[in-house]
Amino acid sequence: MSTPDTDKTTVTPLIKRHRAPSVIWLLPFLAALIAGWLVIKSYQDAGIMIEVQFETAEGLEAGVTRIMYRGLPAGMIKTLKLNEDLKSVTAMIEMEKEAEEILVEGSRFWLVKPQISLSGVKGLDTLLSGYYIELQPGKGKERFSFIADNEPPPPLKNRQGLYLSLLADSAQSIQRGAKVYYRQIEVGEVINFGLTNSAERIRIELFIEPAYRHLITDNTRFWNASGISLKADLSHIDLRFGSLAAIIAGGISFYTPPGDESKLTPDQKFHLFPDFEAAEDGIVVNVKFPARTSLHKGTRVISEGIRIGRVQHLRLSEDLQTLNARLLIDPRARPLLRAGSQFWLPTPKVSLNRLQNIGDLIQGAPIILQPGSGEPQSDFIALNSPPAHRPSMSGLNIRLESDQLGSLDYGSPIMYRQIPVGEVSGYELSSDGHKVLIYATIKEQYASLIKHNSRFWEESGIKIKAGVDGVELDSGSLSSIISGGIAFFTPDTQDQKAVTQEHPFHLFRNFDNASQQGRLLYRENAEKLAIRVKADRLGSITNGAPVLYKQLAVGVVSHYALSADDSVMIHLLIDKPYRHLITDQSRFWNVSGIDASLSRQGIEIHSESVQTLLRGGIAFANLNEDGQAAKPRQLFKLYPQQHKALQGGPDITVTFPPGPDISVGAPVYFKGVTLGKVEQVRLLDSQGTAETQIALTREGRLLAQQGSQFWIAAARINLSGVDYPETLLAGNHIEALPGDGQQQLRFNGLTEAPAQRNLAGLNIELQTTQLGSIDINSYIYFRGMPVGYVSGYELSDDHQSVKLFVNIKTRYRNLVTNASQFWNIGGIDAEFGIFKGLKVETTNLESLVQGGIAFNTPAGDSQPVKSGFQFTLHEREPEQ
């Protein structure tokens, strides 16, 4: 436009056109660069198209659903199409280029959906982001078409941590993702489970976090902690549950025995126990029991008193002859399972000392394992019965020889001073069959009590005596039944030596034999006074029962035994300070139990202290103070009751002819004084002849003499009054008249009171031909006043006349002289004559009814008569 013109005067600037392209063009160049780079990049990033076949397109969305690999987006569904078979859909997925390496054979695809379960929430992100497809790479050749899984495959075992396999019988409530707990802490999870190749069991794959992998050793036991387990039996209720999550979602717990140093061997297969109980005992042992053994699932296995396992499973063999029990034994008890180990099931039995363990009664007896010493073994055959000799505890083993086993059994205690110091561990017949060998173990701390001269005797509870008169079951107190067993003592001799193992002892039948009738005693008992009392029956007296003096215990019952004459010999030991109390005047009686007697005299209940109620006891008292001191082993009689002991008199037997009844407890009176008591009444025949045992008091000894007379006093009401009115209330009693002859213990009673010939006053005899209305107690009148009475009558020896025995009161005895005349005034004397008319004579009303005798003594120098004088009884008043 403007051209340089140097010729002009005006200087115009030289303007040069800038011909090169403007700098501004860098801008589009830059933009092109960016865009080009973008294009290249997009080309480079262009994904790999793969095909994945899904069963359903549910949750899949083209352009939205992503492929995730380890949480990173690795691709996206581009299109979805229904396959030709109309049964599946194929998703065309564009994968990131980096994902090329994982698109190989074995790679697995599955759709991740949100899963909300109690074991946790999974795929929560899918709630916001939508479902996505997870990819797990496989190994193999490159591949671009896949078939998706319906559910997630097990995670790859490529995490740090521990992967374990468990074998289980059932996958009960175990899910993938179920947690593994150690002491309720989550330490891992179930990553997969499925059938084993043989489809017999279930294999559960676990993943344990690396931080906890040291918890697993070869001896770790896993159990299913799922759900709630409630086991109840009468002895206890066992309710177990894991964490709340484990209850519902399932879970596995494990336990490693403490102090277990063993390391985990690779590929160790663990067993998943169904519950905690099962896991506790791990070793499976098969034991064959005879059929009909009362086993059940859960029966405990005990060794040395420690529970080491239980019956897991029971199966009867096909021939029904054996019962195959599968036991689960605590792994810690593994050393016990060796060849020679013995299993047996003790016969359950109810005995009083087993009652202490009521659980046993209900649960059944446990299986007992006695370890052997051979090679480890896991199949055993149970014994039919307990082995003869089994050391049940550590201590001194002794052997006893006995003729009979008696009531001993396994576990029967060995008592020393009533303290159990050991127990019977077994028994067997000797090889020749002549003896029973009893094995016993004495606890370690008591072993020193046994010396070579220790003496053992059987202290068994119940003795049954069978005889002609029936079976008598004689038991001691309850405690003696319970503590039955073997007792022993070590006599106080100088040459005591310790015993060697298996030293044979003889088992005596009772203490008496063992102690050689008490000559051998405990050391400290030597200073005590040993006496014996003999009783008809033992009652409830037990060993150790107190001997009471005025209710104070002064000694004990040391032992007792049957003596040869069928009575019980009870040996008492009186403490040293009280030795002097025992004299020959001592009377012993049994104060055991309650002494209740019911008689017409009322009810009498008597009991000593509560202790004697339970254990029995013997009391004694001295009849008088001046007895001589008792000698050792002096024999006394044991009375059943106190009053018998103190009664002092002998027992007599009186046989009464038929007549008034008499009952036990009826007293025996002489002049109103009780001299005895009817102890026993026994009918001898159908007529009513009764034999009574009468216990006499000390004063009653007078009655145990020849000539004594006994009759039953029964109430009798007659016109003149009532005889023995007290018997109306108190019942009949026995009247007695002492005799004066030799001692006699058997008497014949009289039907009625004997005529009394030696009453106080004047006793005379009247003779008459007819008794008339005269009766005993008919009065004798003198001038209308009663001065005596008829005390009895009897036929004369020639039966021609009647002898009346009359007693005149002492103050009137002088009225009777040899000139006295007696006549009968009983009845009405009526005389009727035509000329005389009616004449009725009677004295008084009483004599009219009762009969009576009057007498008259003429004045003069007649002599008073002496007792026994005989008169004639006139029919009527003689004419003067």
Add this chain to the structure above:
Amino acid sequence: MSDKQPLFQSARQQGYLLCVDCEKLHLLTQEGQHCDRCGARLHSRIPNSMTLSWASLIAAILLFLPANLLPVMTFKSFGQGEPNTILGGIIHLLEQDMLLIGLIVLIASIVVPALKMIAMIILLCTVQFRLHTNLRQKALMFRIVEWIGRWSMLDIFVIGILVALVQLGNIAHIEGNDGATAFAVVVLLTMFSAIVFDTRMIWDSSVADLATAKREQKDNS
């Protein structure tokens, strides 16, 4: 067409030029000097207008590609979320039945820049190749484009505001991406392209042609 054009002569032809700032009339000879009054640089046409306009327009067109292909922002909620391109966001809005907002974003972010670029191409071609058709419509189109073009920055502002405001940690947060930068550059470039484009050049060629035609007429007559 051309006969409908009013016959006129441009100032430039008359030997004048106008100060673009204070609109004082100067002689054409004063071109390149400063305005007597306001001191602005005097030129009858914007220097290198065509070059600058073309260059920025081409750059804008090239950058329009990444602006739409690259994600403009990433909205993450609870760790989930992915980068969104402008178009993806619009589709998302339309899918969500937010038609109005979707349309606004569509117009502001895609239609307007695209139209603007097309308009600029047309204008530049008109000047470049001395086209004479529909010059008035083209002038109108330019005005519209220039006025509406500024709204294209709406997207960028929204993204800027969101990135600044939505920073709720893991619950939700938004971050800008390269696409937004590219888009902003696109908008700026188109604006620059429009600014440096001297509309008077639309008529320069036709005026020149008219003058020649006149001269020829005169010469013929």
